[in-house]
Amino acid sequence: MIRSAFLAAATLALTSCATVPGIQPPALDVLARDYLAIQLAIGEKDPGYVDAYYGPPELAERAAARDAETTLAELQARVVALDATLGLIRPDPGTLEAERVRYLRAMLSSARVRLRMLRGEEIPFQDEAEGLFGVRPELIDLSTLDPVLARIEELVPGDPSDAPLNERLNAYQDRFIIPNNRLRAVIDAAVAECRARTLPHIPLPESESFDLSLVTDKPWGGFNYYQGDYHSVIEINTDLPTRLDRAVDVGCHEAYPGHHVYSTLIERDRVNALGQVEFTLLPLYSPRAIISEGSAEYGVKLAFPGDSQMEYERDVLAPLAGIDASDIEQYYELREALKGLSGAYYTLAAAYLDETMTREEVIEASMRYRLMSRERAEQSLRFMDTYRSYVINYGLGEQIVGAAVEAGPNGEAADMATRWQRFIGILSTPTLPEDLM
Numbered sequence: 001m002i003r004s005a006f007l008a009a010a011t012l013a014l015t016s017c018a019t020v021p022g023i024q025p026p027a028l029d030v031l032a033r034d035y036l037a038i039q040l041a042i043g044e045k046d047p048g049y050v051d052a053y054y055g056p057p058e059l060a061e062r063a064a065a066r067d068a069e070t071t072l073a074e075l076q077a078r079v080v081a082l083d084a085t086l087g088l089i090r091p092d093p094g095t096l097e098a099e100r101v102r103y104l105r106a107m108l109s110s111a112r113v114r115l116r117m118l119r120g121e122e123i124p125f126q127d128e129a130e131g132l133f134g135v136r137p138e139l140i141d142l143s144t145l146d147p148v149l150a151r152i153e154e155l156v157p158g159d160p161s162d163a164p165l166n167e168r169l170n171a172y173q174d175r176f177i178i179p180n181n182r183l184r185a186v187i188d189a190a191v192a193e194c195r196a197r198t199l200p201h202i203p204l205p206e207s208e209s210f211d212l213s214l215v216t217d218k219p220w221g222g223f224n225y226y227q228g229d230y231h232s233v234i235e236i237n238t239d240l241p242t243r244l245d246r247a248v249d250v251g252c253h254e255a256y257p258g259h260h261v262y263s264t265l266i267e268r269d270r271v272n273a274l275g276q277v278e279f280t281l282l283p284l285y286s287p288r289a290i291i292s293e294g295s296a297e298y299g300v301k302l303a304f305p306g307d308s309q310m311e312y313e314r315d316v317l318a319p320l321a322g323i324d325a326s327d328i329e330q331y332y333e334l335r336e337a338l339k340g341l342s343g344a345y346y347t348l349a350a351a352y353l354d355e356t357m358t359r360e361e362v363i364e365a366s367m368r369y370r371l372m373s374r375e376r377a378e379q380s381l382r383f384m385d386t387y388r389s390y391v392i393n394y395g396l397g398e399q400i401v402g403a404a405v406e407a408g409p410n411g412e413a414a415d416m417a418t419r420w421q422r423f424i425g426i427l428s429t430p431t432l433p434e435d436l437m
């Protein structure tokens with residue numbers, strides 16, 4: 001791990017920060033290691049809890065060797081104790097120390113909620129989402145989506161008396177499925193294009209790299225396992241046929257300017273430049289998840305503004321995939337209209353997880369209000385079974401990040417250069433959702 005002169009400056013500044021009189025808490029670097037040890041110990045109980053870790057290996061080894069016998073109640077007590085110790089530190093506002101204390105306490109607050117869940121407490125969907133991710137999702141009355149459905153009905157080819165809307169929509173969208181023997185080439189081209197559109201705006205370390213593979217039988221659509229040293233291992237799930245627009249979506253989301261860029265900037269600017277070891281661990285359930293997923297989703301619009309995603313697919317990816325894209329404008333009109341249904345996702349997740357609807361009722365409502373095929377609705381439930389209220393991080397995150405990046409004076413949208421600068425600012429600092437709202 002590379003340390004720069006910033007680390008010495010940060011340590012010096014810490015010794016001058018105020019604390020509660022008479023009590024001298026340990027230095028923040030020590031507390032940051034305690035924090036990592038606790039998060040790793042929770043990860044031993046909750047597979048998938050640690051999304052990425054590339055910090056001191058001895059902490060992970062100790063967690064694996066020793067923490068198997070630790071109880072969830074003991075872990076809860078350790079979280080509470082560390083949070084109380086951090087509460088004794090009163091750094092000057094606006095300093096790096098203040099930022100670190102705030103970040104660590106926000107992470108611990110989510111850890112407490114996750115531990116309550118692991119101990120069997122049933123927490124209602126909205127409270128769970130707010131407790132883990134720092135944002136309370138609004139639930140909607142599904143009938144408010146009827147006008148959106150009527151608009152989509154006008155755009156989907158076929159006779160309404162022949163088949164339900166979701167079936168006609170999916171049959172139409174399936175014309176854009178990438179044949180299996182072209183899939184790898186199309187995804188590689190899309191990721192390379194996402195990278196080429198990102199690097200001029202976000203210079204990255206020379207050594208940044210990723211490995212990408214296509215996998216099956218996963219509850220998610222794509223996953224970035226960040227390894228440290230500016231390297232990502234990206235997996236894309238191909239359980240369901242992949243439509244043309246997904247190549248760019250997934251390339252931007254998992255890689256450039258999404259998760260790979262996010263983790264690379266944090267490692268460079270926080271871990272290596274400032275020695276803030278706490279950032280070597282990315283907990284899956286934390287307010288940073290909504291920033292991470294939201295920026296990854298918004299990254300598509302940033303790298304492909306206006307109609308450029310559609311044009312790139314029409315001119316480059318469709319020929320590569322052997323797809324006739326002569327009516328891709330209609331496909332994109334539908335894609336835009338379908339975004340109007342996004343509120344149904346959290347609402348149905350809430351109904352499913354709070355058990356106010358049965359599994360079958362949620363599948364049927366997903367077919368009606370999210371216009372999914374039965375198999376895509378089932379795949380979506382598989383994600384909810386595993387990750388529960390994590391579902392809010394995508395749409396809601398994109399909304400929060402997008403609004404913060406695009407806001408201009410007098411209600412006008414900011415120019416593209418400003419958007420990229422703000423996006424970098426959000427990615428490379430310990431931004432919490434409350435900072436953007």
Ligand SMILES: [Zn+2]
Pocket residue numbers: 253259292293296
């Ligand atoms: Zn993601």
